[in-house]
Amino acid sequence: MKSAVIVFPGSNCDRDVAVALRDVTGRAPAMVWHGDHDLPDGLELIVLPGGFSHGDYLRSGAVAARAPVMRAVTNAAARGVRVLGICNGFQVLTEAGLLPGALMRNAGLNFVCRHVALRVEAGAAAFTRGYAPGELIQLPVAHHDGSYVADAATLDRLEQQGQVAFRYAEPVNGSARDIAGVVNEAGTVLGLMPHPERAIEAAHGGTDGRRLFEGLLHAMA
Numbered sequence: 001m002k003s004a005v006i007v008f009p010g011s012n013c014d015r016d017v018a019v020a021l022r023d024v025t026g027r028a029p030a031m032v033w034h035g036d037h038d039l040p041d042g043l044e045l046i047v048l049p050g051g052f053s054h055g056d057y058l059r060s061g062a063v064a065a066r067a068p069v070m071r072a073v074t075n076a077a078a079r080g081v082r083v084l085g086i087c088n089g090f091q092v093l094t095e096a097g098l099l100p101g102a103l104m105r106n107a108g109l110n111f112v113c114r115h116v117a118l119r120v121e122a123g124a125a126a127f128t129r130g131y132a133p134g135e136l137i138q139l140p141v142a143h144h145d146g147s148y149v150a151d152a153a154t155l156d157r158l159e160q161q162g163q164v165a166f167r168y169a170e171p172v173n174g175s176a177r178d179i180a181g182v183v184n185e186a187g188t189v190l191g192l193m194p195h196p197e198r199a200i201e202a203a204h205g206g207t208d209g210r211r212l213f214e215g216l217l218h219a220m221a
């Protein structure tokens with residue numbers, strides 16, 4: 001699978017996700033700087049990694065969403081290239097308008113950094129193919145702006161159209177309807193607050209993240 005990881009100033013999970021992609025897909029991703037205007041040809045997956053792009057200045061992801069490379073990412077997404085935004089990457093996707101809603105300060109006003117239980121919802125096939133619908137999994141979270149918000153009509157639409165991909169199975173950050181991950185209408189863009197790239201091998205304390213990348217790999221085959 002040919003993939004790319006976008007690197008912003010302040011990204012801190014770009015190398016972790018690059019290692020995960022190389023490990024699972026057998027092919028190292030291209031690392032693309034935020035100031036670049038073009039992406040490599042033939043990409044099947046673009047990852048916006050976790051971190052603190054531009055120091056979370058203004059709002060988390062707000063400055064990164066306006067980076068030169070985001071025009072190319074938006075064009076690729078429009079062509080159906082899969083885009084995965086993890087944590088800060090999810091914040092960038094909402095700020096860029098590629099996903100609905102916004103990520104606000106956690107309800108408890110604390111930085112939450114621990115493994116959490118999640119339920120995999122049906123739908124969003126490519127991104128959830130590695131799991132059984134309704135399956136309970138564990139992934140780490142590490143964020144202060146993870147509380148997903150959207151107006152009631154948008155939330156209803158997300159539910160009806162099967163766009164809720166992952167839900168917290170325990171209280172974490174006050175997200176509306178416990179939403180931890182959403183996809184766009186086409187199911188080709190996923191924003192996910194937990195970190196699958198930090199649950200790839202047993203030494204990470206769990207391997208449930210590995211199956212997200214394995215599922216994507218099989219979906220592309």
Ligand SMILES: NC(=O)CC[C@H](N)C(=O)O
Pocket residue numbers: 049050051052053056060086087088089142143144145146
């Ligand atoms: N791990 C991350 O990507 C952190 C995301 C974001 N800067 C926050 O803390 O909300």
